[in-house]
Amino acid sequence: MMSPAPAPSPTPILVLDRVRKTFAGHIAVDDLSLAVPPGVIYGLLGPNGAGKTTTIRMIMDILQPDAGSVRLFGAPAGDRMYAERIGYLPEERGLYRKMRVLDVLVFLGEMRGMERRRARQRAGEWLDRLGLAQWRLRRIDELSKGMQQKVQFISTILHEPALVVLDEAFAGLDPVNAQVMKDTVLELRARGATILFSTHIMEQAEKLCEHVCIIARGRKLVDGPLGDIKRTRGGHHLVVGFDGSVGAAAQVFADAALVKKVDDYGQYAEVELAPGADPQRVLRDLVGSGARLARFELREPSLLKIFIDLVGPEAAQAGVRPDA
Amino acid sequence: MHKIWAIVRREFVERVRTRWFWIGALLGPVLFGAVFFLSGQLGRGGGLKRIAIVDGTTTQLGARIAEQLGRSGDWAIRVPAAIGVVDSLTAQVRAKQLDGFLIVTDAALDSGKVEYRGSNVFAGKGALQRPVGEALTVVRLQRAGVDPRLVARASIPLRLETCKISRGTTCGESAAQSFSLAYFMGIILYTAILLYGINVMSSVLEEKTTRIVEVLVSSLRPFQLLLGKVLGVGAVSIFQFLIWGVAGRLLLARRAPLAGGGDAGGAGADELFQVPHVTGATFAVFMAYFLGGFFLYSAMFAAVGAMSSTEQEARQAQQPVAWMLVLSFISMFAMLNDPGSTVAVTLSLIPFSSPVAMPVRWAAGSLPASELALSLAILVATIGGVTWIAARIYRVGILMTGKRPNLKELVRWIRTA
Numbered sequence: 001m002m003s004p005a006p007a008p009s010p011t012p013i014l015v016l017d018r019v020r021k022t023f024a025g026h027i028a029v030d031d032l033s034l035a036v037p038p039g040v041i042y043g044l045l046g047p048n049g050a051g052k053t054t055t056i057r058m059i060m061d062i063l064q065p066d067a068g069s070v071r072l073f074g075a076p077a078g079d080r081m082y083a084e085r086i087g088y089l090p091e092e093r094g095l096y097r098k099m100r101v102l103d104v105l106v107f108l109g110e111m112r113g114m115e116r117r118r119a120r121q122r123a124g125e126w127l128d129r130l131g132l133a134q135w136r137l138r139r140i141d142e143l144s145k146g147m148q149q150k151v152q153f154i155s156t157i158l159h160e161p162a163l164v165v166l167d168e169a170f171a172g173l174d175p176v177n178a179q180v181m182k183d184t185v186l187e188l189r190a191r192g193a194t195i196l197f198s199t200h201i202m203e204q205a206e207k208l209c210e211h212v213c214i215i216a217r218g219r220k221l222v223d224g225p226l227g228d229i230k231r232t233r234g235g236h237h238l239v240v241g242f243d244g245s246v247g248a249a250a251q252v253f254a255d256a257a258l259v260k261k262v263d264d265y266g267q268y269a270e271v272e273l274a275p276g277a278d279p280q281r282v283l284r285d286l287v288g289s290g291a292r293l294a295r296f297e298l299r300e301p302s303l304l305k306i307f308i309d310l311v312g313p314e315a316a317q318a319g320v321r322p323d324a
Numbered sequence: 325m326h327k328i329w330a331i332v333r334r335e336f337v338e339r340v341r342t343r344w345f346w347i348g349a350l351l352g353p354v355l356f357g358a359v360f361f362l363s364g365q366l367g368r369g370g371g372l373k374r375i376a377i378v379d380g381t382t383t384q385l386g387a388r389i390a391e392q393l394g395r396s397g398d399w400a401i402r403v404p405a406a407i408g409v410v411d412s413l414t415a416q417v418r419a420k421q422l423d424g425f426l427i428v429t430d431a432a433l434d435s436g437k438v439e440y441r442g443s444n445v446f447a448g449k450g451a452l453q454r455p456v457g458e459a460l461t462v463v464r465l466q467r468a469g470v471d472p473r474l475v476a477r478a479s480i481p482l483r484l485e486t487c488k489i490s491r492g493t494t495c496g497e498s499a500a501q502s503f504s505l506a507y508f509m510g511i512i513l514y515t516a517i518l519l520y521g522i523n524v525m526s527s528v529l530e531e532k533t534t535r536i537v538e539v540l541v542s543s544l545r546p547f548q549l550l551l552g553k554v555l556g557v558g559a560v561s562i563f564q565f566l567i568w569g570v571a572g573r574l575l576l577a578r579r580a581p582l583a584g585g586g587d588a589g590g591a592g593a594d595e596l597f598q599v600p601h602v603t604g605a606t607f608a609v610f611m612a613y614f615l616g617g618f619f620l621y622s623a624m625f626a627a628v629g630a631m632s633s634t635e636q637e638a639r640q641a642q643q644p645v646a647w648m649l650v651l652s653f654i655s656m657f658a659m660l661n662d663p664g665s666t667v668a669v670t671l672s673l674i675p676f677s678s679p680v681a682m683p684v685r686w687a688a689g690s691l692p693a694s695e696l697a698l699s700l701a702i703l704v705a706t707i708g709g710v711t712w713i714a715a716r717i718y719r720v721g722i723l724m725t726g727k728r729p730n731l732k733e734l735v736r737w738i739r740t741a
Contacts (some may be wrong), residue, residue: 004458010726024736056532057538057723060542061542062541062542062723063723071501079333079545080542080543080544080545083542083544086542088536088538088539088542090535090539092535092538093535094534094535094536095531095533095534096338096530096531096536097530097534098338098342099334101337103334103337107330107334108539110326110327110542111327111328111330111539111540112543113326113327113543193616
């Protein structure tokens with residue numbers, strides 16, 4: 001395990017500096033800056049249409065920024081210099097339908113600068129590992145969709161990239177493959193790789209990401225370590241459980257100096273404290289009110305909550321739709 | 325470089341591995357063989373061999389015609405004695421014991437009217453017209469008292485030998501050779517440029533619709549990808565030619581037995597389709613224009629593929645490109661007749677038609693070297709310009725989804741790419 005001692009800010013693997021991209025008058029990415037430290041799982045989060053894919057395409061040298069710069073591995077990027085060290089899984093996926101599984105993997109390995117022999121050997125190992133060994137000489141279109149997803153995923157990491165870029169990584173994966181993907185991502189991270197992945201599904205990001213950057217309409221709303229963001233962004237939340245029902249506690253919750261918002265679920269209530277309110281004071285008042293408490297818990301806000309607060313409910317609605 | 329090579333190899337290997345490639349490779353020579361074979365059969369009268377002559381004359385004309393026919397070819401002729409045999413002969417034709425029969429009457433000598441009844445009258449006419457006509461002439465002359473030896477000498481048939489005057493050689497190819505060479509070169513150029521151009525298009529489209537292009541373009545520049553693709557498909561076409569060339573050689577070596585003997589029927593396979601003598605220069609012209617045409621058209625087809633999102637869209641959008649090629653192919657027949665006409669010269673200078681037109685003109689008749697050089701220069705310059713535009717359309721198009729761009733949007737793509 002890496003030591004938790006705060007290394008004095010290691011050189012980021014990826015830096016975007018005021019990057020901007022416009023398409024026919026529409027600003028897709030607007031002065032976006034971010035830094036991805038090495039060895040982390042970094043989430044690029046935002047509702048659909050926020051500019052995630054455009055950002056990633058600029059990182060991958062597929063699109064050129066209109067302004068600003070991209071730095072990779074501590075040096076100015078450009079002309080696909082670092083293609084060998086980056087693995088890329090685009091949002092929309094596909095493989096050559098008529099090609100054999102092994103041939104596709106070797107070819108895509110070569111596209112990432114691998115020797116044929118080495119690509120062949122590594123592809124064989126991965127196919128074994130993901131249970132596709134007996135399919136290696138079959139054509140892609142003979143495989144099930146789930147198997148094709150595995151092959152595509154192998155092609156992304158075959159060349160052992162130092163930076164893995166996954167655009168909407170889990171979109172469209174069946175549950176088994178989502179698990180395989182998650183395990184592999186964690187394993188890659190353990191081996192020292194940096195993972196940048198974009199998603200609009202906050203529950204996934206919350207489970208995996210150490211760093212996040214939330215964007216909407218091409219602009220950055222917040223970025224940093226997830227823990228820091230939760231501490232500074234969320235405000236204080238309480239979960240108060242009752243022995244019975246809310247009863248006398250209702251008058252405490254009505255105090256606008258203490259409480260900003262209450263979601264009463266009957267057996268318990270989620271309470272958002274007013275800015276500057278002291279949770280201990282709430283506890284004293286609750287006890288004093290005679291309410292019968294079963295639970296009193298200080299809680300961090302969920303990433304989804306932060307996300308909705310930041311981008312607004314409508315935009316978030318569009319964003320959290322899991323089928324999108 | 326390594327990556328471009330990988331693209332070239334993938335395009336080549338995946339194509340050569342398909343069943344269709346080998347069907348094409350085998351079918352090509354078979355088709356050419358069939359052309360030789362059929363033209364041989366046609367010239368010989370389609371295997372017309374067994375005929376009868378019903379002699380209704382008082383002058384034994386039937387026997388003379390039989391004699392004359394026997395001299396000019398390999399016929400099995402009967403001259404039935406009785407006159408009332410037409411019905412039984414008809415029955416024999418129906419039973420396929422006989423190919424047909426001639427009915428000769430006294431009127432034949434004056435009016436030249438002879439009747440032929442048979443199962444294949446087209447072949448009968450082709451095969452009998454000349455020998456029967458000659459027989460009639462001989463009989464007429466003899467009846468007029470001309471010395472039979474003089475008649476024999478006067479009726480020695482013409483053997484016109486043609487010789488094409490071109491640079492370097494005084495007598496490289498005969499007229500028939502020139503014709504068949506130009507003809508085949510035109511067909512092959514048209515077919516191959518169209519076929520492999522469309523191959524490039526569907527390859528572009530496949531990568532676009534499967535979205536695999538996104539991964540590729542993050543590894544190498546769009547232009548490198550396009551270059552590798554065109555080179556790979558081009559290599560397949562040259563490999564195809566190689567197979568055709570070898571198979572063609574083998575076939576032509578056995579041409580005589582295939583065409584069925586040759587000179588019996590007169591204007592047969594040998595006169596229309598002869599083994600073209602392909603000089604080094606002709607080969608060079610063919611390859612130069614094939615490669616030029618292929619690069620020019622595959623760049624355009626690639627752009628069409630990149631701006632389409634579905635197979636159907638592409639099929640529609642490729643029509644203007646394909647029509648340019650079809651037009652130059654159609655005009656080939658006019659050029660064969662008069663390779664020096666203004667139309668032919670113009671078409672062989674316009675870069676979109678010159679890849680078919682110029683080799684056809686070259687093969688059909690000699691042409692000034694300056695014209696060839698000018699045509700090639702225009703072609704090369706156009707390839708440069710068209711590729712520049714096509715690469716820009718390609719670069720933007722491969723990442724676009726949704727509806728096909730209109731002309732205004734296309735211009736913007738080209739400007740901003």
